[in-house]
Amino acid sequence: MVKIFINNKEYEVPENITVLEAAQKIGLQIPTLCHHPELEPIGACRVCVVEIEGARTLQPACTTKVYDGMKIKTNSDRVVNSIKFNLSLIMANHPNDCMYCEADQRCELKKLVHIYDVRPLFPPTDLSDVFDDSSPSIQRDLSRCIKCQRCVRVCSEIQGMNIYSMIERGYKTIPQTAFDVPVYETDCISCGQCANLCPVGAIYETPDWKKVLRLIERKDKILIAQTAPAVRVAIGEEFGMEPGSISTGKMVAAVKRLGFDYVFDTNFAADLTIMEEGTELIHRLKEGGPFPMFTSCCPGWINLLEKQYPEFINNVSSAKSPQQMMSSVIKTYFAKKIGVDPEDIVVVSIMPCTAKKDEITRPQQKIKLEDGREIKATDYVITTREFAKLIKFKEINFMGLPDEEYDNPLGTSTGAGAIFGVTGGVMEAALRTAYEILTEEKLPKLEFTAVRGLEGIREAEIDIKGKKFKVAIAHGTASVKRLLDDMKDGRRYYDFVEIMACLGGCIGGGGQPKSLDPEILQKRANAIYTIDERSTLRRSHENPDVQKLYAEFLEKPYSHIAHKLLHTYYTDRTKNKDKAMSS
Ligand code: SF4
Ligand code: SF4
Ligand code: SF4
Ligand code: FES
Structure with a gap:
């Protein structure tokens, strides 16, 4: 620990931290713009400047380390005038079109200009x-x-x-x-x-939320929404709730107030994914491969695979993502159940993810109906942030909403489906099911803690009936690429690998509420595991409505019809890239 003085008051803070971190520890909010807790500081914007006794010029708090006896001023006239001057310089190179800007209330520049x-x-x-x-x-x-x-x-x-x-x-x-x-x-x-x-x-x-708004206002189709596992632990932040708050009931109520006819839970489709992916894993074990097998539910990862690692294409599960499984089931099974033409249904996905917007444009994600028509499974994807915008636009008081339930039959889910939202969750959910199917025994302990955590690459060895099963989990694409490069060069070997493109998995997705809280991922992850712990059913194969879906429509996991609707294929897009660069 070192002793420092901030604005004439003495504090003890850990050594080797920056002035900015020290100020945050004692509850001071130094303004920042280029700084972000996940990134290496570069000291570019100079909005965080402070006065340090003995230094000739003002110093950026985000790059300056504390030392014993350091005397810092964060609120002197010199500091405040410099912050104002630097903000004014930034404004001179900015359109200041706040009224129409997509950043909306989240703009960090606008906040500082006001303050x-x-x-x-x-x-x-x-x-x-x-x-x-x-x-x-x-x-x-x-x-x-x-x-x-x-x-x-x-x-x-x-x-x-x-x-x-x-x-x-x-x-x-x-x-x-x-x-x-x-x-x-x-x-x-x-x-x-x-x-x-x-x-x-x-x-x-x-911004697809504007198209969804028009749909809601036109109301000439049956509107069905699905909400991903990670949205419910983050949407509250957009309305001032503490990070890590679980707002499933309010979220469902908000979708209904927006005018959707049905709200289904993507967690249901996560359970369905486990049935298909788990069966594929068991199938590969019986057939002798190909191994390693990779998960397939992250479209950011699929883009990376096709654009940079095509050598692994045959190793990736053919199971569609939960989003696409859900929409495929809605436009076939559910459309039949309610007796409507699938083309009279519009499916809107509410996702933490921007890559899901890209995923629905893939030609191989279309579904082929019995009469030969080929239609899009998911029609629109809006992010958690866009969903919040819609709620605000329609003047819905999110905090005042009662808790409401998902619709049936695609609204039931297990704890295993819930943990899809966090890195390691797909692996853990798959292991819960694969273990019990392969051993025909109940798991002594449901939590596979070895696959949990936020380290970029994690590995574990799982014993299934005396066979050692080597698994790995990677999240954040830089870590993913490190793992894949090692696997390509034979430095690492695994049987089953979970890949998520975003840091923390979908809880840290590109469409989630923006946050400068360095603990944000941990808080959202804790909330996801709480949902799992509170669930009465915690294994995907126990989901009664998934069982019913197989009994009434899909026959069994990996059946011909399940293959047609719930599986996909991947293509090598490295060639397309070469073509684009040379044109
Ligand atoms: S595009 Fe946004 S994040 Fe990138 S440099 Fe500009 S302001 Fe910063
Ligand atoms: S990890 Fe990121 S890119 Fe992948 S599905 Fe989740 S939010 Fe989307
Ligand atoms: S960070 Fe932005 S530019 Fe980079 S891969 Fe993701 S979406 Fe593309
Ligand atoms: S936040 Fe930009 S220089 Fe420190």
């Missing part, structure tokens, strides 16, 4: 004219870019994708793709992490 009562001191400069709507997942309007480099850093440090780098100089600097190609023509995996970390509205999810 520090900043007025423009400089004439506006030329703004970038880069507008990129090539991707179904994210859009880029670089006229709003404040050059904080968070998008560049998250895409390289956490995702290992290096899609952007800063180009040009001075006020013209922007984060751009190689050769200025539209982002969708790069190796971008559509994870949306750049949109999640952008402090302003320069990168944002493709």
